[in-house]
Amino acid sequence: MIRxxxxxxxxxxxxxxxxxxxYALSDPVRLDIVRYxxxxxxxxxxxxxxxxxxxxxxHHFRVLRDAGLVHTRxxxxxxxxxxxxxELESRFPGLLASVLSQR
Amino acid sequence: MIRxxxxxxxxxxxxxxxxxxxYALSDPVRLDIVRYxxxxxxxxxxxxxxxxxxxxxxHHFRVLRDAGLVHTRxxxxxxxxxxxxxELESRFPGLLASVLSQR
DNA sequence: TCGATAGTTCGATGGTAATCGAACTATGGT
DNA sequence: ACCATAGTTCGATTACCATCGAACTATCGA
Numbered sequence: 513m514i515r516x517x518x519x520x521x522x523x524x525x526x527x528x529x530x531x532x533x534x535y536a537l538s539d540p541v542r543l544d545i546v547r548y549x550x551x552x553x554x555x556x557x558x559x560x561x562x563x564x565x566x567x568x569x570x571h572h573f574r575v576l577r578d579a580g581l582v583h584t585r586x587x588x589x590x591x592x593x594x595x596x597x598x599e600l601e602s603r604f605p606g607l608l609a610s611v612l613s614q615r
Numbered sequence: 616m617i618r619x620x621x622x623x624x625x626x627x628x629x630x631x632x633x634x635x636x637x638y639a640l641s642d643p644v645r646l647d648i649v650r651y652x653x654x655x656x657x658x659x660x661x662x663x664x665x666x667x668x669x670x671x672x673x674h675h676f677r678v679l680r681d682a683g684l685v686h687t688r689x690x691x692x693x694x695x696x697x698x699x700x701x702e703l704e705s706r707f708p709g710l711l712a713s714v715l716s717q718r
Numbered sequence: 719t720c721g722a723t724a725g726t727t728c729g730a731t732g733g734t735a736a737t738c739g740a741a742c743t744a745t746g747g748t
Numbered sequence: 749a750c751c752a753t754a755g756t757t758c759g760a761t762t763a764c765c766a767t768c769g770a771a772c773t774a775t776c777g778a
Contacts, residue, residue, distance in 0.1 A: 518726090518773090530717050535641035538634050539766085557725065565768055570726055572766090589724050589775045610713035614633050621743090621756090642736085660755060668738055673756055675736090692745045692754050 520577055520584050522596075525603035528580040533604065536579035537611055542572050546581060546595065550612050554592040581608075623680055623687050625699075628706035631683040636707065639682035640714055645675050649684060649698065653715050657695040684711075 537543055545560055561569045573593060576582040580603070583596050600608045640646055648663055664672045676696060679685040683706070686699050703711045 530714070531641050531643055531646060534637045534714070538638035538641055540634055541766090543634060558723095566725060567727080567769075568767055574726090575765095586774090589722095591725065604717050606713050607717060610709050611633070611637070614707050614710060644736095661753090669755060670739075670757080671737055677756090678735090689744090692752095694755065 519586070522577060522583055523580045525580070525599045528600075528603050530604065530607075532579045533581065533600075533607070536575050536581055539572070539575075541568075542576055545572060545576065545593075547612065549582065549593060549595045554594045556590045556592060558590070560593075622689070625680060625686055626683045628683070628702045631703075631706050633707065633710075635682045636684065636703075636710070639678050639684055642675070642678075644671075645679055648675060648679060648696075650715065652685065652696060652698045657697045659693045659695060661693070663696075 537546065541562075541564070544562075548560055549555055557566070557569050557573055573582060573584065573591075577584055580596060580599065582593050584591050584593050586592075595608070597608065640649065644665075644667070647665075651663055652658055660669070660672050660676055676685060676687065676694075680687055683699060683702065685696050687694050687696050689695075698711070700711065
C-alpha cells in the first residue's frame with residue numbers, strides 16, 4: 513500500500529486575495545525567490561537557499577504557495593517551483609509585472 | 616515661546632523600499648485607506664475610521680507615512696492626509712496604479 | 719535494503735505588529 | 749481662560765511571524 517507523496521494545496525485564482533499576495537511579496541527573502549523564479553522556468557528549493565536552513569526556505573515557499581504566487585510539483589526527490597504567472601495575471605492583471613519591474 | 620505642532624517625518628522617494636511599501640499595503644485597513652485617498656484630494660483621519668479607535672487609525676496612518684505612501688499635514692485641529700502619488704510614481708513607476716486597479 | 723539526498727513538519731524562541739484604553743497635546747471657538 | 753475636537757503617544761495585551769535545529773518522510777541509486 514504505497515501512498516504517494518502528499519501533494520501541495522494550491523489556491524485557485526479566485527481564492528487569492530490582494531492583501532495576501534502583497535504580504536507574501538513584502539519579505540526580502542520571498543521577493544528574491546520570486547525575482548529568481550521570474551527568470552527561469554522552474555527551480556528547486558535548494559537552488560534558492562542563500563545558505564539558509566532548509567526549514568526556513570520551506571517556510572517561505574509555503575507562504576508563497578499559500579498566497580498563490582508559486583506552484584510546486586514533485587520531481588523525484590526534489591520539488592520544482594515555478595511562478596504562477598498566468599493565474600496571477602488572470603486574477604491580478606499587471607500586478608506581478610509591475611512589482612517585478614521595480615528595482 | 617510658541618512651538619509649532621510637531622511635524623511628521625516623511626521619507627524621501629530614495630528612502631522608500633519596495634518591501635516596506637508592499638507590507639504597508641498588505642493590511643486590509645490600510646489598503647482601504649489608500650483606496651479612499653485615491654479618490655479624494657485629501658482626507659482627515661477621522662473621516663476614515665470605520666468605528667475603530669483613534670489610536671488604531673493613528674497607528675495605520677503612521678505605517679503608511681513611514682512607508683512613504685501618505686503625506687500628512689496639519690490644518691487647524693485636523694490632519695489632512697493625501698496619497699504621495701508623484702513621489703511614489705518617481706520611485707516605483709506604475710506600482711500604485713497597478714495595485715489600485717485590482718479589485 | 720541501506721544510505722544519501724531533498725525537503726517537510728514540529729517545537730521553541732525572539733521579535734514585531736495589531737489592537738485598544740487612557741493620558742496627553744495642539745488648535746479653534748466662545 | 750475654558751472647553752470641545754482631532755489626533756498622537758504610551759503601555760499593556762495578544763497574536764502572529766521569521767528563524768533555526770531536530771526529527772521525520774519520500775525518492776533514488778547502489
